[in-house]
Amino acid sequence: MAPPAQMCHVNNGDLNAAAVRMVMKEAAPPHSASLLDADEFRRQGHQVIDFVADYYADMCSYPVHPSVTPGFLRSALPKDAPSRPAEHDAFAAALRDVRDHILPGLTHWQSPRHFAHFPASSSTAAALGEALTAGINVVPFTWAASPAATELEMVVTDWLGKALHLPESLLFCGGGGGTLLGTSCEAILCALVAARERKLDEIGSKRIGDLVVYCSDQTHFALRKAARIAGIHRDNVREIPTHRDRMFALSPADLGAAMRADADAGLVPLFLCATIGTTQTAAVDPVRELCAVAAAHGAWSHVDAAYAGSALVCPEFHHLADGADAVDSFSMNAHKWLLANTDCCALWVRQPALLVAGLGTEQEYILKDAAAEGHDIVDYKDWSVTLTRRFRALKLWLVLRCYGVEGLRDHVRAHVRMAAAFEEMVRADERFEVVVDRQFSLVCFRLRPPPEKLGGEKAANELNRSLLEEVNATSSGPYMSSAKVGGTYMLRCAVGSTLTEERHVTEAWRVVQDRAAELLGKMEITNSVVA
Amino acid sequence: MAPPAQMCHVNNGDLNAAAVRMVMKEAAPPHSASLLDADEFRRQGHQVIDFVADYYADMCSYPVHPSVTPGFLRSALPKDAPSRPAEHDAFAAALRDVRDHILPGLTHWQSPRHFAHFPASSSTAAALGEALTAGINVVPFTWAASPAATELEMVVTDWLGKALHLPESLLFCGGGGGTLLGTSCEAILCALVAARERKLDEIGSKRIGDLVVYCSDQTHFALRKAARIAGIHRDNVREIPTHRDRMFALSPADLGAAMRADADAGLVPLFLCATIGTTQTAAVDPVRELCAVAAAHGAWSHVDAAYAGSALVCPEFHHLADGADAVDSFSMNAHKWLLANTDCCALWVRQPALLVAGLGTEQEYILKDAAAEGHDIVDYKDWSVTLTRRFRALKLWLVLRCYGVEGLRDHVRAHVRMAAAFEEMVRADERFEVVVDRQFSLVCFRLRPPPEKLGGEKAANELNRSLLEEVNATSSGPYMSSAKVGGTYMLRCAVGSTLTEERHVTEAWRVVQDRAAELLGKMEITNSVVA
Structure with missing residues (x-):
């Protein structure tokens, strides 16, 4: 690959000139004209659409995985951002850079020959839903901060939950509720923090070091990462061994034995992460039996169906989620196999109040809407790790709206x-x-x-x-x-x-x-x- | 607003027909034709671009904040996703729904009359960067999973850090390094977990309950949320009062007194979150003096410059970050005031190895690239709360590439x-x-x-x-x-x-x-x- 010498020019600008201009209070050109002008957006936007469409059409001409060596792009790019772009049409030039220098260095997850990891399945509706979301660019951290965005998220998580045949107890229509996060890591972390706070309220917050989480040796690292972040002691993550003769599914008997042993040792079973479709071999844990064991020990049950949750849309797979009516929370990545483009993780919980108790905030500066007073309003900032959030519901709604169940x-x-x-x-x-x-x-x-x-x-x-x-x-x-x-x-x-x-x-x-x-x-x- | 009766039809599908079709192994139509066809993408994509451009052109016709009551959209939408869309051109119909039923219910953050909260500034380059990212849809969780995406993130965080005049010790070129996350909440949480793990390695992991974090009464709730998630005891978040005569900035003397008092009481000062541009009044904490106090007590110093960090791009504001060479981590939201559309939070750390130690993973199933062996490769999955991540670097690179510093x-x-x-x-x-x-x-x-x-x-x-x-x-x-x-x-x-x-x-x-x-x-x- 030739060094992309034109990718941008190394020139850190003439600070003195800028300072002088400031002192002189010389009027800068109206900045909105160049930055978010409707006509310019239209012109450049059509270029981007054609660019992406051409990429799909040419997909097979790329090797799925590039032959590049570490540093290939870093060493080819200038060390500093340009002071001013050198070209008259900088955007068109940048698109050429993407085509000539960035695309050839990507692993093409949308290639029909990409069979690695799990899929990141794209669709026209979702990709354009993202474009629409970025164009509209609202920040629905509370209901008031964009009412339709919050309500569409409530609607579409109910739609999706029903399409996957989840129990109504996890949906708004049944007293629970769903939200759209970025990834399963976030979903598991949110559920774990809600579970931890509930448990510490019972046993006293000094005992955080006694809490134990459970999974199998096939559970995604997301659980261990969430446990680490949530301050669960490193020694208190039980990765229960699985076996080939049980198709690498977590054994309820083994879980029960592990929880009993911990309880006997004065520790406190906190959280079970069962999986429908493990990362390595797509093993399915027996949800109903595992939940019964967890419940007997007062532990929270979460189901991670990141990949295979999408399959629940088909009646022939429903039996795999048997027992989901007993879980406290359930998550799946609609961006993996359900056409929703990265990122779109749906998390449902049976008791939203526990999420809010674990993650919520009340602050004066957050605008309350008079219309919202006394109503059953969701402020999604209290359902997740983050306050700022994207309007992900739009693309998921488009997927369900345009393709149907x-x-x-x-x-x-x-x-x-x-x-x-x-x-x-x-x-x-x-x-x-x-x-x-x-x-x-x-x-x-x-x-x-x-x-x-x-x-x-x-x-x-x-x-x-x-x-x-x-x-x-x-x-x-x-x-x-x-x-x-x-x-x-x-x-x-x-x-x-x-x-x-x-x-x-x-x-x-x-x-x-x-x-x-x-x-x-x-x-x-x-x-x-x-x- | 009229009920959007056509938004989608309530019909949960004929499960028997589907089952029969499965049993008969009747060939379904080639699904890719409808879901990600280049020509269809092109046709619908141009509709979306025109839709967004029209939205910008008509922005002033919308009230910034809608007069709607809670439930307005939920009650208007069907209870279930459609089984099959009723319309011949479902996508065009969906866009009409967005125009007629969703846009009128949003708070229009891009309106020139939106002066609430902090801005979520959009630009053509970033909005289209998001469209491009969604179209390409790669998942750069490791270098191998999309080399150019990882390398562009390394390049563009260095570019941005230099443009903001951050010390080189926070950049890759100086032994530190940056990453692009979703929000400041994530950035603070990542820094806090890295700090916590380092400290617990020193003092023993049983003492998690003794760790104390420090901020002012003006610090964003993100710090308290991160502390809660990370398992810091609820009593151990010190919100040090600020005063109008100091412009609501955190006083180094008060911080020192608080840390001393905690240390004397047998507690362990862990983490300081200083702010450049607080949420309520844009107050600026004295970074250099605060870092000196924190360092004297062995605490990690983080600077949250979510909003005002963007101003550092101007030389006349550089002095506000004086002392940033002493911080352990620094974050700002390029999606707030630096035209990068939601979401785009840059986090820089002085010692990336500490982030990886706190958040990292090593697993067999993660593909290693032979080319990467023995090289100084960043696997960004180990730098954040999540494993799956979006290719955010592309839009930030487009912003810097097209508009220049x-x-x-x-x-x-x-x-x-x-x-x-x-x-x-x-x-x-x-x-x-x-x-x-x-x-x-x-x-x-x-x-x-x-x-x-x-x-x-x-x-x-x-x-x-x-x-x-x-x-x-x-x-x-x-x-x-x-x-x-x-x-x-x-x-x-x-x-x-x-x-x-x-x-x-x-x-x-x-x-x-x-x-x-x-x-x-x-x-x-x-x-x-x-x-």
Whole structure:
């Protein structure tokens, strides 16, 4: 990549001139004309739309993951912001910079060949919803600060909750309620702080060091991060081991034993984080049974359905959330697999008053609206880590409004179908195995271990690590990620990009097979040489 | 407002049909065609751009704050999401809904007559930067997950830090470094957790209940919220009183006395949050002296410059950050007054390793890039509350790239000039007083208290509260907010909307004068009747 010499000019401005102009009180040009002029916005905005549309149309011409080395962009850019842009049309020049220098250095999450991590599924409605939100740029931290924004968030979290068949006790229509945050980390942290404050009110705030949180060894790091932030003692996060014979789901018996042991030791069970669709293998914890155990110990139950929560939109997956009527809080990322673009995490709680007690504020300078007096008004600033917040409801409303619940079901089912097809292809090739039965659109697979004399299980991890590296290094190939569960390294093929079609999945499998054949061929040569 | 009956149709779908279709494995239509088709995106995107441009052009036709009652939108919308949208062009219909039903219920923060709270200043570059970010939709939680996004964030936080004349020790080029978060609440929380973990490593983690944080009675609630979340004992947040004769700045002597008293009582001073530009009156704490006190007690110093940090772009304000070379962390909201649209909070830290120690993770399933091995790579997931994050650097880079540092100075100075003009008008009217000397673009003022026999200071607060209500109720008038400091209620006129011009400020003052004359006239009648 050539150094983007024109990306902006290094020149820190003539401070003296500015100072002189200030002293002279010389009139500056009307600043609004250039910064937020309707006609300029229209002209440049159409450029951006065409830019993004062209990006989607050309998506397949980019390798999913760039071949760049650390520092490639930092070293190419000037050390300082420009004093004044050098070009007449700086915005058009900047768009060229994005095309020539930034896009080639991105990992293209919207590529139909992006199968890594979990999807960040985009849709036209959500992407344009973000554009609309940014254009309108309101800050709905209280009802009064933008009434329609707050009310739309209340409406759309109820809509989504019903579409996912959540119990009404978690929705406004049933006495609970939902909010839209950035990520699951925030959602879990908010729930944990609400739980912690309730518990400390009971047992006395000096005992914060006695509180214990519970999860499985498959739970997302978000729980540990939230526990750390919330001041839970580092030794008091119980990561209960899971096993392959239970599909890596958290065992209620093991949870019960852990809670009992802690209670016996004078500690206080505080918080359970169960998962529907774990990060590594999309395992599903048995929500009803786990909640019963937690309730028996007075602990708060949270369900993290960051990825697989989207699947609940389909009736055939509803049973996975059986028991959700017993949870205290539930979160899922509509930006992962439900077309809502990053970021959009929905959090529902059974008792909003506990959230407000943990996170709320009352201050004189916050405008109260006379109209709001005495009404059942939500001030969302008291439901989250932050006060300032974006109007995320608009894009989620657009997604539900424009595609409908059936449209979302079509979307989820298309990916499930493609993943099933991938899984069948893996099973049909005897060199490979599916390590964990697929439930959603994630397939975890690996090359079977070589014979014991050639390293067996021990060699299998290195072999599959090499396979992933080779697959990801294939120009115009798929991009996948890995998991290591119970000591077993596996490749993860997470179908979920909106642009992915069956041909991309078939082609991805062909690349995996080809790279595997090369690897196994090399091994055979090496082994025969050694022999 | 008419009920938006067409906003979407209540119909929860025919589950049986869907189930049957699944069983039959009937092919659904290619879902990508409708959800992220380049041509459809282009067509609908141009509609959105025109919609937003029209909104800016028509901005003055909206009252800044809507006359709506709680529930106005909730009761008008269907209880469920549509099963399928009823219209042929659902997106165009949705945009009509936004125009007819949502926009009229918003508080228009971009109105040139919005003078409440602090500004949420928009610009074309940032609004379109958000559109671009949403379109590209990458998730740069690690360097490998989108190298150019991480590197651009490193570049642009250095650019911004230099533009604000921050010490190099807070920038990557000087061994520190910056990141872009959502809000100041997150920034303060991240700094506080880093400080807490460092301190607990020293004194033992059992002593979390002994940690004390310090601020003034003017510090934003964000600090108290962060302290609550981080598990600091509720009794251990010292809100040190400020006084009008020190312009409501935190006194280093008072801070020292508070820290000493706590230390003498066996508690542990942990964290100071100093402010440049407080929420109520834009007071500026003396950073250098406060940091010296904090350092003497081994406490972490954070500076919250959420609003006024933007002013540091102008040399004439640099002295306000004197002493910033002694802080451990510094944050400001580029989305408030620096044209970066919500949300964009920059946090810089002197020792990034402490952030990572407090918030970091290492997990097998996170893809490491071979290219990154052994390099000085930032994985921003370890710098914040969240793992998933948006590519915020793109819009901030566009703002700096397209307007340049001088363009930002012009923008800030234009608002400072307008606020100075407003202040002069207040001072020229003997019925009013400026309560706190203006430093930036915020004017705090009130009607002078009536004579003692008519209530004096006590009546003044009610009088000014009524004045604010009357001003805000004026159709096509300005929208302001209030503060109450040292028992004194005052109106706040915060100039900062990008579209605000001098005529809007002049007109706002005329409305204030007119409403005041009416109020004072009514009072005179009442008083003469009573007499």
